[in-house]
Amino acid sequence: TMAFRHKNTRRIEGLDSNVWVEFTKVAADPSIVNLGQGLPDISPPSYVKEELAKAAAVDKLNQYTRGFGHPSLVKALSQVYERVCGRKIDPLTDILVTVGAYGSLFSTIQALIEEGDEVIIIEPFYDCYEPMVKMAGAKPVFVPLRYKNDGSSVSSACWVLDPAELANKFNSKTKAIILNTPHNPVGKVFSREELEVIADLCIKHDTLCISDEVYEWLVYKGKKHVKIATLPGMWERTITIGSAGKTYSVTGWKLGWAIGPQNLIKHLQVVHQNTLYTCPTPLQEALAQAFWIDYKRMDDPDCYFYSLSRELESKRDRMAQLLQEAGLKPVIPDGGYFMIVDVSPLNVDVSDVDEKQPYDYKFVKWMIKSKKLSAIPLSAFCAPETKRQFEKYIRFCFIKKDSTLDAAEVILKNWNKQTA
C-alpha cells in the first residue's frame, strides 16, 4: 500500500527522463571536448560581471524584490523591447520576469494550456516543449521542418514547413503554436514570409503563439530576426520569451522574461505567484544595469547584442569548415549557436553500443567514449514518430572559446586517419 499511496501524480507520469540529465553527466569528464549542452565557455562581458558584484554589495538588494520583476529590470526591458517592437510596452503589466526562459515557457503553458487543448510544436524542437505541454494535460501535435533541396549549399534556410501540412494541423482544439526563432537545434531564422503563414493560421483559428526567441540577437550576416508579435493581428495573441543567459552569455543567472499583452501576461503572473513568487534580486539589478549600458548604444555596432553575433559568426564558420574537412555536410545555421550535421557519411558501426536507442544516441555515446568529443543526438529533439527521420543527425554547440575549438579540430582532423 505504501508504494501505491506515494506514487507520483498523473501530470508527471512518463516525464521523468531527460536528455540533459543523461548527457551532461556523461560529458562532465573534463578530458572530453564538450560541444554538447548549450553552455558558453567564453566569458560574459566584464561589465556584466561587474554589475553583479556591485549589486551584491548593496544590502537592500539581498532581500525580496517585486514578485513579477524587479522594477529597474522591467523598466529596462520595456525600453529595449519598445525600441525593437515599435510599440509601447508597460513594464508592470506587459512583462513577467522568470527563472530563465524555461520558467517563462512553464508559466505560459501552465497559465494558458489545459486538458482538451492541442498545441502545435515544430520539429525538431527544444525538448522541454513536449513534456511541458503534457504536464499541462494537453496534446502536443507535431509538424516537421523538412529539408528542401534547392541546389544551394546546405543552410538552415533549406529546412522549411510545408504550408499545407501546417494548415492541416490546426483545428478548433488548437490552443497555441510554439515557435522558436532563431531555431534550436537547426539554427533556422524564420523569414517574414514564413512567419506570415503561421500568423495567418493563428488569426484564422484564434490560436495563441508562444514565441521562444532566446537567440534573438544571434543572427548572422544577411538574415534578420523578425518578431512575430509585430505582425498585424499578432500582438494580442503572442507571448514572446527572452533570456538573459543567451543574451549575455550568463546561463547560470537563470533569468528570462515573457512579454505580451496585459490580458495574457496577467495569467502568467498568477502562475508565477503560485510557483516561486519572485526571482533573485541582485541578479535582476545587475541585468537591469547591463541592459541600460547596451540600450544606450543600440545604434552603435559595439553594442553587445551585435558584437556577440559577430564573434559567433566566425566560430560558426570555423566549426563548419572543420566538419566539412572531416567529410561531413553540416547544416550552416543562420542564427543561434548550434549546428547540426548528418554523420552517416562516417559510417560508424555502433551496433555494439548495447541499447535500444536511436542511432544518433548510440553514435554520440560512442563518440564521447572513443573520440572524447561530445554532442547531442538530434532525436532528443523529436517526437517518437519522427525520430527515424533525424536519427543520423547530431548537434554541436559552437559558443566555445578558441582553445575548445582547437581541441575539437584536432579530434576531427584525426578522425579520418584513424578510421582509414
Added chain:
Amino acid sequence: LPTLFLSLFLQAKMSRPVQARRLEGIDKNIWVEFVKLADTYSTVNLGQGFPDFPPPDFLKQAFVRALGREDHALHQYTRAFGHPPLVKILAQFFGKLLGRELDPMTDVMVTVGAYQALFCCFQAFVDEGDEVIVIEPFFDCYETMVKMAGGTPVFVPLRPKAPNDGKLMSSADWQLDPAELASKFNKRTKAIVLNSPNNPLGKVFSRGELQLIADLCVKHDVLCISDEVYEWLVYDGKEHVRIASLQGMWDRTVIIGSAGKTFSATGWKVGWAMGPNRLLQHLRTVHQNSVYHCATAAQEAVAQGFQREFALYGKPDSYFVQLPKELQQKRDWLVQSLDAVGMKPIVPEGTYFLVADISAFKSDVPDVPNSNEPYDSRFAKWMVKNKGLAAIPLSAFCCEAHKSNYNHLIRFCFAKEEATLKAANEILQKWKQEKNSP
C-alpha cells in the same frame, strides 16, 4: 455551411476564458496588495517577512569571492538538481542533525526558494481528488498551491487557550484539538502540511504535538510536507524538533528549508527539499519540467556559508546561535512596545513574526456592516495609510470560511534594525496618546 460551422467553433473557443481552469480561485494574492501599500504609505514596514538588516559578512564575502573567480563557470549552468558543493554540505549538515546518512545526489534537491520546493511537492504528489490537511493559520500559498494542483485543502485550526491570569498569551497556547485533527484524516488524505516554527503565530510544535501528527500520518499512510524555513529561529531555549526524525516519518516526509531565512538573504531565493529518493525523484521530475536549473553563484555562496556553520555548529560564533539571540531581543522589545500601548501580543516561541490583538484600537477604525473585507484587513490598511505602520492582517493566513474568526489580530515582522523597532514604538506611543487625549 462549412463557414457557419467554422465560425461556431470560433465562437465556442472565444467564449471560453483564455486562461486554464487550474488558475480558478487562486488569482488573488495578499502580498501583491499589501506590499504595494507598504511601499506607498509606510514609514515603518513590519509587514512582509524579510530582514531590513544585511546578511552576515561571511556570506556576502562568499558571494563576492564566487563572482570574482578567474574561471567564469559560476556564471553558467550548474547541476540541475543542485550545485554539487551545496547539496554535499546540506547532506552532511542535515544528515548529522537527523542522525542518518543522506545521499547528496538523491536525497537533496535545491530549489528557487522554499516556495518552489513547496510547489514541487504539491505538483508531484497532489492529484485531483486528493485532500491535503492544512493547519490554520497558514502561510497563504499552501492553499493556492493545493488548489492549483487540483487538490482540496482541508483546514484544521490551532485554537487559543486562555492564558494564565496576568500573563501574556504565548504561541504555545495555540493548540490543535487531537480529536478534531484525527477527524480530518480519511482515505482521500494525501498529505498534511506542517510548518514549524509556524508563520504567522510563531508556534514551535513540541515533540508531543509532532508525535500526534506523526501517529496519524503513519496510521493513514499520509505524506508530510514539513516547511521548516524558520528552523533556527527558536527562543527561550526551545528545541526545534524535526518530524522526519520521529519513528516511521523519514520515509513519508519532505523537509523544506530556506537560505533566505537561514542567512537573512531572502533576495537570493535559494531553498531545498530533503527526503528519501523514493519521494525526491518525483520532485526532480517536476523541477526538470518547470525551472530545471537554479542560479549558480548564490548556491556556491550558500554552500560556503553552510561549511562555515558546520565547523562552528553549537559554538557561540555560529550564526545559527547569534541570529536567534539577536532576534529574541528584538521580539522582547516589540512585545514590550505593543503591551505598553494596549495591543496584546501573543509571544512567539519562534520565527520572526508576532501576532497581536488590536481590539483596544478598534474605535479608530469603524466597523462597516455588510463589508466583504474582514475587519483586520481594513484595520491594517487604515493603519498603514494613517499611521505609516505596515503589518499584515491574520485573515490573510486563514481560509475564506474562517477569515472572520480572528478579525482582531494582525501580524508584525520583527526582523528589523533597532532603529526601525524604535520608530515603530514611537508611532505606537503617539497613537496611544492621541487616543487618550480628550
